[in-house]
Amino acid sequence: xxxxxHIIDSPExxxxxxxxxxxxxxxxxxxxxxxxxxxxxxxxxxxxxxxxDIPGVAFLRLWLRRGTLEPIIARELGPGxxxxxxxxxxxxxxxACPIGVVGxxxxxxxxxQPILSMTCSLLGGNASLVRVPRDLVDQTGRLLQKLExxxxxxIFARRIFVAAFGHDRQDLQEAMARVVDxxxxxxxxxxxxAVRALPFPHKARLAVFGPRxxxxxMSADIWxxxxxxxxxxxRIARDVWQxxxxxxxxxQVLFLERRAGSSxxxxxxxxxxxxxxxxxxxxxxxxxxxxxxxxxxxxxxxLCADLANSALFPASPDxxxxxxxxxxxxTPTHGRTLTxxxxxxxxxxxxxxxxxxxxxxxAMGDPDxxxxxxxxxxxxxxxxxxxxxxxxxxxxxxDGVDLIRPMxxxxxxxxxxx
Amino acid sequence: MxxxxxxxxxxxxxxxxSPYSAPPEExxxxxxxxxxxxxEYTCERSSALRNYVRHWPVDVRLAQRIADLPYLPxxxxxxxxxxxxxxxxxxxxTLMSSATTGQLPSRVVLDSATARRMTKGIIVIVSDxxxxxxxxxxxxxxxxxVRGRAELxxxxxxxxxxxxxxxxxxxxxxxxSHGELTLDLEKVLEFADNHRESPILVYGxxxxxxxxxxxxxxAKDIRVDMPRVRILHSGGWKRLQDESVxxxxxxxxxxxxxxCRTDDVIDFYGLIENVGIIYPDCPAGNKHVPAFGDVxxxxxLTLEPVEIGEQGLVQVCSVLPTxxxxxxLLTEDMxxxxxxxxxxxxxxxxxxxxxxxxxKAEIRGCGNIERQRVSGRLRDL
Numbered sequence: 001x002x003x004x005x006h007i008i009d010s011p012e013x014x015x016x017x018x019x020x021x022x023x024x025x026x027x028x029x030x031x032x033x034x035x036x037x038x039x040x041x042x043x044x045x046x047x048x049x050x051x052x053d054i055p056g057v058a059f060l061r062l063w064l065r066r067g068t069l070e071p072i073i074a075r076e077l078g079p080g081x082x083x084x085x086x087x088x089x090x091x092x093x094x095x096a097c098p099i100g101v102v103g104x105x106x107x108x109x110x111x112x113q114p115i116l117s118m119t120c121s122l123l124g125g126n127a128s129l130v131r132v133p134r135d136l137v138d139q140t141g142r143l144l145q146k147l148e149x150x151x152x153x154x155i156f157a158r159r160i161f162v163a164a165f166g167h168d169r170q171d172l173q174e175a176m177a178r179v180v181d182x183x184x185x186x187x188x189x190x191x192x193x194a195v196r197a198l199p200f201p202h203k204a205r206l207a208v209f210g211p212r213x214x215x216x217x218m219s220a221d222i223w224x225x226x227x228x229x230x231x232x233x234x235r236i237a238r239d240v241w242q243x244x245x246x247x248x249x250x251x252q253v254l255f256l257e258r259r260a261g262s263s264x265x266x267x268x269x270x271x272x273x274x275x276x277x278x279x280x281x282x283x284x285x286x287x288x289x290x291x292x293x294x295x296x297x298x299x300x301x302x303l304c305a306d307l308a309n310s311a312l313f314p315a316s317p318d319x320x321x322x323x324x325x326x327x328x329x330x331t332p333t334h335g336r337t338l339t340x341x342x343x344x345x346x347x348x349x350x351x352x353x354x355x356x357x358x359x360x361x362x363a364m365g366d367p368d369x370x371x372x373x374x375x376x377x378x379x380x381x382x383x384x385x386x387x388x389x390x391x392x393x394x395x396x397x398x399d400g401v402d403l404i405r406p407m408x409x410x411x412x413x414x415x416x417x418x
Numbered sequence: 419m420x421x422x423x424x425x426x427x428x429x430x431x432x433x434x435x436s437p438y439s440a441p442p443e444e445x446x447x448x449x450x451x452x453x454x455x456x457x458e459y460t461c462e463r464s465s466a467l468r469n470y471v472r473h474w475p476v477d478v479r480l481a482q483r484i485a486d487l488p489y490l491p492x493x494x495x496x497x498x499x500x501x502x503x504x505x506x507x508x509x510x511x512t513l514m515s516s517a518t519t520g521q522l523p524s525r526v527v528l529d530s531a532t533a534r535r536m537t538k539g540i541i542v543i544v545s546d547x548x549x550x551x552x553x554x555x556x557x558x559x560x561x562x563x564v565r566g567r568a569e570l571x572x573x574x575x576x577x578x579x580x581x582x583x584x585x586x587x588x589x590x591x592x593x594x595s596h597g598e599l600t601l602d603l604e605k606v607l608e609f610a611d612n613h614r615e616s617p618i619l620v621y622g623x624x625x626x627x628x629x630x631x632x633x634x635x636x637a638k639d640i641r642v643d644m645p646r647v648r649i650l651h652s653g654g655w656k657r658l659q660d661e662s663v664x665x666x667x668x669x670x671x672x673x674x675x676x677x678c679r680t681d682d683v684i685d686f687y688g689l690i691e692n693v694g695i696i697y698p699d700c701p702a703g704n705k706h707v708p709a710f711g712d713v714x715x716x717x718x719l720t721l722e723p724v725e726i727g728e729q730g731l732v733q734v735c736s737v738l739p740t741x742x743x744x745x746x747l748l749t750e751d752m753x754x755x756x757x758x759x760x761x762x763x764x765x766x767x768x769x770x771x772x773x774x775x776x777x778k779a780e781i782r783g784c785g786n787i788e789r790q791r792v793s794g795r796l797r798d799l
Binding site for chain 1: 465466467469470473475476486489490491493494718719720721722730731748750752776777778
């Protein structure tokens with residue numbers, strides 16, 4: 001881990017790093033309990049000024065807390081796994097063991113994702129070989145420096161290797177794929193397909209996260225309730241703002257259930273206020289010109305496509321609310337562009353969802369109805385159904401998959417004497 | 419006289435004025451009022467665009483700057499059927515932009531009034547750079563690029579726009595049945611023999627000029643001495659950048675082949691959706707905006723006009739079209755503002771450098787899903 005992020009230019013550098021990581025895993029065992037001690041200290045260190053401004057750090061600090069991770073470890077690996085103990089399973093015993101070196105291909109849009117992904121495999125006792133997208137080298141380096149400071153026993157010194165190289169360096173991508181025992185792959189369609197096509201060993205385990213989109217739905221009793229409206233709008237804005245709406249858990253559309261005699265104008269005004277407030281608190285620092293173009297195009301094409309469509313947006317590309325009706329999910333624009341679609345019945349859009357939808361963020365007043373809606377959504381392939389405002393809360397299973405267990409061997413041991 | 423005719427007369431008067439001599443403030447005021455009226459005209463003829471303007475965050479009637487007026491993203495002109503402000507029977511021609519594989523071209527419909535103004539606009543601009551006299555015109559392209567088509571591509575439109583400067587036109591490329599372009603050397607040599615001492619106009623797309631005229635002639639060590647030539651080219655540098663040919667190499671190659679000065683080679687930026695306006699490089703290397711149009715370079719982060727020396731997205735403005743909504747268009751090109759006035763060439767107003775196309779954003783987020791089935795049907799924005 002020394003020097004945090006390594007700029008890589010030859011396959012040999014990757015081979016050498018992977019061999020060192022593998023040797024470490026073979027030679028030393030580290031329990032989740034020990035790892036959590038370091039993670040706790042790391043979470044505290046990340047509150048420092050030079051890392052606190054990295055988008056998602058508050059989220060990462062919460063993730064690294066023992067209180068968050070202990071229950072996840074117990075659920076995924078068993079109650080004894082925290083201390084590295086065997087667990088009784090009838091007459092047999094089970095133990096969670098690392099698979100070896102886990103490669104990580106995080107998405108380029110989420111600053112903390114290389115770290116999040118890496119922690120998942122470390123908790124399984126693995127070593128991590130992480131490819132960092134070029135745009136995230138600086139932030140990842142700063143986050144890793146805090147880990148170095150917190151890891152006084154240097155248990156991660158030879159368990160983490162973070163490599164930076166261009167996505168177009170096929171030779172380096174292939175070299176990395178060849179030396180790993182498992183891979184955690186995150187990203188859009190193009191990125192995921194490209195990584196999956198790399199020459200992984202036949203035994204390598206692949207855990208793929210994304211590409212997905214997410215949607216939100218709100219029943220009429222919620223948005224018609226004046227007292228609660230503001231806080232719900234704030235929650236929606238928070239979900240839209242995180243990761244500039246490019247994460248798989250980012251809501252792209254909000255289905256709003258109609259109520260006869262009630263107009264959503266006040267709700268939309270509240271949503272606009274919430275977006276303005278969120279924008280003041282978390283203004284964009286940069287934007288790709290292509291995203292600006294896409295946002296401008298989305299605004300114009302939406303309003304020109306149907307005279308019944310309306311929209312709220314400032315002169316800047318900061319945020320956009322497109323308002324219309326219908327159950328179809330529009331092609332996502334991202335960049336804080338939320339489409340609000342009125343529907344007669346929330347079951348209409350839910351019945352059209354597919355496995356491409358990862359998260360359904362809900363705000364419903366009737367728990368029984370919500371449960372029926374959730375059941376309908378899971379049958380359509382949705383993997384996460386959560387309260388609006390918590391769409392990005394990073395708790396496994398994610399995309400329907402555990403985060404630690406996929407990179408762990410559950411070893412079964414039955415004594416010969418038994 | 420109808421309101422449309424009155425508007426047309428005002429546009430004609432603006433086009434007839436000197437293109438680059440008005441003080442910037444005076445020019446901006448006149449343009450602002452004209453563009454507001456044209457927006458009103460557009461809204462009267464298109465309910466879809468009226469809906470867009472109605473939702474614009476600035477009240478158009480109260481707008482104090484051209485930059486505050488509602489602009490359309492140029493991609494909207496890829497709509498099929500094309501966006502039109504006139505009855506189908508009034509459409510005389512449809513111009514099509516070049517489009518990369520798998521993409522739709524923009525379609526720009528012209529009625530006779532817009533077509534006439536388009537010609538006039540180009541004449542006014544180009545005259546300011548090369549003079550107004552007619553001269554032999556060597557087109558480095560194939561004749562089929564323009565001949566009698568109701569739909570005209572970007573190359574054909576550019577070739578035809580310079581026709582008013584031609585006393586005669588000679589096309590010097592052939593096209594094989596596989597679409598390959600080859601130089602008709604005999605035709606070029608004959609043209610050179612006939613017009614060696616005359617003022618000459620040459621036009622070609624940038625990469626075509628290089629690949630199908632300059633390279634073959636240099637390879638054969640042939641010079642077609644025409645020292646009084648003016649060479650105009652457009653279409654962008656992307657393909658030549660891929661071949662590591664920069665502007666200097668390009669200009670020197672042409673100067674060597676034609677025996678002219680590198681200053682006689684004029685690169686111009688233009689797009690089919692901005693009919694009637696092109697932006698040639700002045701001797702100082704800058705591009706200028708004529709009196710009947712404007713360019714606003716917008717910061718992608720704020721969409722506000724950038725400061726001098728900064729780069730941003732190019733918005734083109736034009737009073738010329740009345741057959742399609744091409745008055746205020748946000749392009750997918752990038753430019754850098756050089757100065758808001760005072761170019762050494764003497765032309766007044768904003769001058770800028772073209773930087774290039776907006777690069778496609780890297781698809782990298784786990785929320786970036788391909789246009790595929792998300793729900794039962796995916797609605798395209």
